[in-house]
Amino acid sequence: MPANLPPQYFEAEKSYRLAKNTQEKIRALENMMAIMPKHKGTDKLRAELRRRMSRHSEELETKYVIGKKGLGYQVKREGAGQAVLLGLPNVGKSQLLSAITNATPDVANYPFTTQTPIPGMMGFENIQIQIVDIPPITNHESQPWLVNLLRSADILLIVVDLGAEPLNQVETVLQELNKLRIEPMAKSVLVIGNKGDLDNASENYQRLSAKYDAQFPLITISAKEGTGLEELRKEIYQALDVIRVYTKAPGRKPDFDEPVVLSRGSTVEDAAEDIHKDFHNKLKYALVWGSGKFDGQKVKREHVLEDGDIIELHI
Numbered sequence: 001m002p003a004n005l006p007p008q009y010f011e012a013e014k015s016y017r018l019a020k021n022t023q024e025k026i027r028a029l030e031n032m033m034a035i036m037p038k039h040k041g042t043d044k045l046r047a048e049l050r051r052r053m054s055r056h057s058e059e060l061e062t063k064y065v066i067g068k069k070g071l072g073y074q075v076k077r078e079g080a081g082q083a084v085l086l087g088l089p090n091v092g093k094s095q096l097l098s099a100i101t102n103a104t105p106d107v108a109n110y111p112f113t114t115q116t117p118i119p120g121m122m123g124f125e126n127i128q129i130q131i132v133d134i135p136p137i138t139n140h141e142s143q144p145w146l147v148n149l150l151r152s153a154d155i156l157l158i159v160v161d162l163g164a165e166p167l168n169q170v171e172t173v174l175q176e177l178n179k180l181r182i183e184p185m186a187k188s189v190l191v192i193g194n195k196g197d198l199d200n201a202s203e204n205y206q207r208l209s210a211k212y213d214a215q216f217p218l219i220t221i222s223a224k225e226g227t228g229l230e231e232l233r234k235e236i237y238q239a240l241d242v243i244r245v246y247t248k249a250p251g252r253k254p255d256f257d258e259p260v261v262l263s264r265g266s267t268v269e270d271a272a273e274d275i276h277k278d279f280h281n282k283l284k285y286a287l288v289w290g291s292g293k294f295d296g297q298k299v300k301r302e303h304v305l306e307d308g309d310i311i312e313l314h315i
């Protein structure tokens with residue numbers, strides 16, 4: 001059975017061939033799949049396009065899934081935590097992602113450039129935190145994958161363009177979250193005023209601060225000029241509310257390169273479990289440097305750890 005493809009399909013295919021990067025390829029493939037008529041004659045072609053789609057989305061470290069509810073993406077969680085960038089089009093989310101992570105998203109002076117989630121890893125001291133750029137929050141209605149992503153995220157980073165009226169921008173994002181039934185108060189939220197290099201930025205930041213200072217931590221940056229980014233990394237780390245614990249073997253020095261990252265309030269037992277699934281069953285006691293009354297103090301498994309503690313586990 002012939003495929004009988006319409007001319008628009010071949011145009012989309014041409015833009016696929018000419019695509020300069022993975023994001024553009026995915027966009028073109030999405031068009032091809034939308035244009036392609038659905039019948040027996042196109043089954044093979046559709047399978048082939050899906051294969052390409054999975055391959056390209058893997059290149060972006062994003063899994064492209066085709067479920068009952070349509071197309072979607074799964075972002076593999078990596079690192080010590082996950083933060084999602086939210087904001088209206090053009091506020092500089094992609095610019096920010098490329099400034100603080102290893103990702104290379106498209107940055108462009110027109111809306112709706114980002115169509116797929118793009119994860120990147122941000123280093124902070126000795127840990128890595130995943131930051132995910134997503135399509136603009138204002139057109140998500142029918143995208144269940146996005147709701148899942150927002151639910152699973154540890155931190156919501158609301159990005160505001162300080163060159164424009166800031167309060168509406170935050171309100172719009174909060175309203176969209178409300179529509180998607182995401183409760184921002186159940187998460188760590190950080191409001192980032194971007195484009196701090198623009199003339200009217202400080203005035204707009206004042207207004208933002210006057211309204212939201214008591215509700216959310218606020219920070220001003222310029223993703224383009226790279227200002228405020230060190231402080232931003234620190235704020236994101238603090239919003240994660242985790243502690244870093246270092247392990248050592250008896251008579252050895254601790255390994256400061258690979259902390260065990262745990263949520264605040266975790267105990268020696270939690271640390272043991274994180275290191276090895278059945279380690280905590282065998283655990284008899286631990287020695288702790290830091291949160292003990294003295295260095296090398298013998299503590300029980302219920303001992304609550306603090307950021308920077310060094311532990312030696314004994315089984």
Ligand SMILES: Nc1nc2c(ncn2[C@@H]2O[C@H](COP(=O)(O)OP(=O)(O)O)[C@@H](O)[C@H]2O)c(=O)[nH]1
Pocket residue numbers: 087088089090091092093094095096106107108109110111112113114194195196197198221222223224225
């Ligand atoms: N002046 C200034 N422009 C910025 C800054 N960050 C981003 N932009 C510009 O804003 C436009 C939109 O940026 P982009 O990252 O694509 O926005 P997105 O739609 O939120 O992902 C681009 O022209 C960027 O160069 C900034 O800190 N200062």
Ligand SMILES: [Mg+2]
Pocket residue numbers: 093094095106107113114133
């Ligand atoms: Mg973008």
